[in-house]
Amino acid sequence: MRKLLILIAALSCAAVITVARSANFSLQEVPKESKTQPKEVVLDKDSQSDKYGEVAFNHENHATKMYSIDGKSVISCVECHHTDQPPAVLKAPLKTSEREVALTAALLQAADSKPVKTCRACHLQSGDDSATIPSVTYADKPAPVKLTNELAYHTNCNICHDKAIAARPTLKGKIPGSNDCATCHKPVG
Numbered sequence: 652m653r654k655l656l657i658l659i660a661a662l663s664c665a666a667v668i669t670v671a672r673s674a675n676f677s678l679q680e681v682p683k684e685s686k687t688q689p690k691e692v693v694l695d696k697d698s699q700s701d702k703y704g705e706v707a708f709n710h711e712n713h714a715t716k717m718y719s720i721d722g723k724s725v726i727s728c729v730e731c732h733h734t735d736q737p738p739a740v741l742k743a744p745l746k747t748s749e750r751e752v753a754l755t756a757a758l759l760q761a762a763d764s765k766p767v768k769t770c771r772a773c774h775l776q777s778g779d780d781s782a783t784i785p786s787v788t789y790a791d792k793p794a795p796v797k798l799t800n801e802l803a804y805h806t807n808c809n810i811c812h813d814k815a816i817a818a819r820p821t822l823k824g825k826i827p828g829s830n831d832c833a834t835c836h837k838p839v840g
């Protein structure tokens with residue numbers, strides 16, 4: 652009987668935590684769409700994880716400095732904002748386009764240009780069923796992969812960082828590799 656009571660108590664605690672977390676879904680600091688490029692942002696302020704919290708991201712550095720894998724060029728906006736390019740230039744596995752002209756900083760200056768959506772507008776947190784979380788089918792994987800915020804950002808940030816570190820070993824320790832979880836995420840605390 653006592654064990655049963657403890658179990659019930661534990662389950663109701665879990666339920667309270669789940670409810671508290673769902674209420675957090677709208678707490679993202681970054682607006683859903685905007686025409687202003689952020690300079691420095693803190694991502695994942697609403698992380699559902701107890702261990703992996705806020706992530707600092709310097710948008711200005713990534714959008715204006717030589718941050719390509721080889722360090723010789725500026726990353727194009729659409730390498731990250733992949734839906735902001737015309738359908739004809741999309742490369743597999745990408746197929747969704749929401750803009751007829753590729754996004755650039757200059758394009759955003761035009762009064763009639765559409766705002767840019769944040770990644771989180773589409774790549775929702777796991778468990779958030781307010782919209783359908785996008786899936787992608789990779790040529791080398793049999794089943795479609797569901798792109799939650801965690802998977803979408805990790806794929807975007809980490810593949811590039813790992814390739815940059817491999818291409819330029821002097822970056823090791825200077826930028827986070829995919830397994831340097833705590834370099835990116837502040838512990839929740």
Ligand code: HEC
Nearest residue numbers: 682683684685686687688713714728731756767769770771
């Ligand atoms: C390395 C990836 C990356 C590059 C390159 C990049 N961005 Fe971003 N951008 C982001 C991320 C991540 C956010 C933060 C929003 C979020 O949480 O989804 C963002 C946010 C924005 C926002 C604000 C959206 C909002 O709702 O607040 C605008 C506008 C924007 N970017 C425009 C640009 C333009 C223009 C370029 C090219 C000059 C560019 N970005 C290059 C990753 C990138």
Ligand code: HEC
Nearest residue numbers: 694695698699700703706800801804808827829831832835
């Ligand atoms: C390059 C920086 C970076 C590294 C390295 C990194 N992450 Fe992340 N992680 C992110 C970003 C960015 C997000 C999504 C942010 C958002 O949705 O606002 C994220 C999301 C997550 C989430 C989902 C949190 C939530 O509920 O929104 C978890 C869990 C997580 N990461 C764990 C890890 C673990 C474990 C590692 C190491 C194996 C790791 N991360 C390495 C940047 C990183």
Ligand code: HEC
Nearest residue numbers: 731732734745746747768769770773785786787803806807
């Ligand atoms: C308008 C909705 C939308 C926005 C905004 C969006 N995505 Fe996506 N994303 C998708 C869809 C849908 C797919 C699946 C492939 C497709 O249909 O193009 C996808 C696929 C991906 C993939 C997998 C493709 C690959 O090459 O491995 C990554 C990584 C990704 N998104 C990261 C991001 C990042 C980072 C941002 C913000 C800078 C972002 N997405 C903004 C809808 C979106």
Ligand code: HEC
Nearest residue numbers: 706707708709712718719720726804807808811812815826
């Ligand atoms: C296409 C490549 C690319 C993508 C995508 C990318 N980065 Fe980076 N990032 C770099 C490079 C290259 C550097 C280091 C440049 C240098 O120091 O010369 C860097 C540096 C950093 C640093 C060190 C501080 C700084 O900004 O200079 C952090 C933290 C970081 N990135 C986080 C992120 C996060 C979080 C994401 C995903 C939202 C991301 N990066 C996406 C290439 C990328």
